[in-house]
Every structure is written in C-alpha cells, then in structure tokens.
Amino acid sequence: MTRPLVLGLTGSIGMGKSTVAAMFEGLGVPVFDADREVRRMQGPGGALLQAIEAAFPGTTGAHGVDRPALGARVFGNAAALARLEAIVHPAVRAAREAFLLEHAGAPLVVFDIPLLFEKGGVDEVDKVLVVSAGPEVQRARVLARENMTPERFAEILALQLPDEEKRARADYLIDTGRPLAETESEVRALVEKLKSA
Template identity: 70%
Template sequence: MMKLGLTGSIGMGKSTVAAMFRDACVPVFDADAEVHKLQGPGGALLPAIEAAFPGTTGPAGIDRTALGAAVFGDDAALARLEAIVHPAVAAAREAFLAEHEDAPLIVLDIPLLFEKAGWRDVDRIVVVSAPPEVQRARVLARPGMTEARFEAILARQTPDAEKRARADHVVPTGGSIEATRAAVQALIACLASSQGR
C-alpha cells in the first residue's frame, strides 16, 4: 500500500481533488469529515468538548460559532480542543487503514499535514495549489468569511510556497476543473507505474 498525504492551504481546492481521487476508486480518509462526524449530532466527542468548553454543544452537535469564539486566538484553548479531537481522528484513521489494507493506493486527506507532523505517516505528499488571487477570491466568497479571519487562518498554516517545495507532487487548481481532473488522473497513473502495476 502506498499512503498518499493530500494537503493544501485554505481555498486551494483540496476537497475537490480528494473527490477526484474517490471518483477514480482510490480510498480517501477525510480528516475534516471525520471531525464533523465526531462533533455532529450524537457525536462521540460532544461530552468531552462540552465539559471543556461549556455552552458550545447542543442537539445539533457542536455550535461552530460558539466553539470558534472559545478557541479563536487562544493557543491554550485550541491545544485543549486538539487534545480531545486528534486522538479520536487518529483512531478512525487506523480503522480506515485496516479496512483498506489490500488497496495499492490510499489517500489521507489531512489539512494540517505539515503543521501537525502528519507528513511522517505517509509515503508521498501531494499539495493542492492555486495562485494567491484565486485562493483569496474563493475564501472570501465563503459565508461569514472576513479578511481578518482569512489572514488569521493563513497565519496558522504553512505557506503555500513551502508546502509546494516539500511536496512530492503538486496538483494545480487555478485552471479548469477538467485540467485539475487530468492532473489527478496523470498522478494516479504515475504512482501505479511506480508500483509496477
């Protein structure tokens, strides 16, 4: 099995690229989706998060606005939240790997691959990247996003240029969807040939 770490800064199109791998029948573990499940209605992490951050959960799961307000700009609070979330996501990832142990290629979609040292657990790294002006336009078009929030998020992420420099492969997403899909398909073919398939 080749473990491919997929990452990219906010607004770069990582989710779109992950879906393209899925469409090509490559198993994808989506760390963000797992977090949403763990924090959604009836999610396993709700009691621990409510205990640590009272008033941030309810019948619909996490109140993202309230939890965001509780941890935004507070490194200690964010570390407390991560100490609750990260072990649960790691356990889910291990279950995913066991379930797909016969797959020749799997993708681990990890937003903070470099920031949280997830790069150590993969065989190759794919970075999804678009020009800064495309990234900015995409992110600022999101509901509730502001320039200040965008800049704060960027400040916590490894710069795109550094990610690209550390990547084994870069998938450009600044052009058409078709061009991106072609790049993903070419990458899958390249990885398959490197495995002798």
C-alpha cells in the same frame, strides 16, 4: 503484511483540496477526509461531544457541537485550542488507523489532512501531494465563502505554513488554478503512476 501506498493530500485554505479529494474518490481511490471525520464525531450523538462539553461548557447540544460557539472560545486562544486538539487529534488518528485497516487491500489510499505539515501528520504518509493556486485565485475563492472576512482569512493564513513552503516540501504538486478538466487529467495520471509503482 502489505498495505496501501498512503498519499497525504494537503494545501492551504481555498486551494481546491476538497475538489481534488473528490476527484480521487471518483477514480475509486479510498479517501480519509480528516475534516469530515471531525464533523461526524462532533455531530449529533458524536463520540467527542461529552469530552468537548466537559472542556468547553455550553458549546454542544442536540445538534452536536455549536461550531460558532466553540470557534469563538478557541480562535485566537492558544491554550484553549491546544485543549481542543488534545481531544480531537487522538480520535482522528484512531479513525485513520481503522480506515487504513479497512482498506488494507487497496493499492493506494489518500489521507486528506489540511494541516499535514503544521501538525506533524507528514510522518504518517508515504508521499505528499500539495494542491496550490495563485494567491489571487485563492483569495477570491476564500472571500466568496459565507461568513468569511479579509481579517479572518488573514488569521487562518497565519496558522498555516506558507504555500511556497508546502510546495517546496511536496512530492507531487497539482495546480488547481487551471480549468477543472486539466486538474482532473493530472489527478488521473498521478493515480495511474502511483498504482503502478
């Protein structure tokens, strides 16, 4: 049975991964967004609410997971984070497999996975695209986010593989520190290359 070429899309926080994923979608490439899937499963009536509430009482309600409350329970607590990941990761993997079946006839699909290298997802993709920008650009983008502090940014970076290591392990690299039109033309060229391969 033939299946699509699976391109893993990753990059550190603030590197423009969501923007690049949207460019792939705009070109008609099916994109599995791991973060979006988690938000759906943790939203109102989501499939993970019961298990999360059992493990972390008081962190869910009518609107789904109370993200700040859950974050406060797991951030900086390795055992609690591992407990949460044991609930979330198998569900995301199953959703990704269903997505792949749904798009089995496509020549190319993208798995948008923020922690592709850190959590071992690299074994589930054929090629890896890393999006990257200079550290000043990254810092400015991240600190412009609501409720972001320099301390929180530093904590998030500490959990992620350094950008230079991601770049070294990439099959393809797109610099998102340039004008959007340049990034878009790079994405378009990569889509054409991968589809023709």
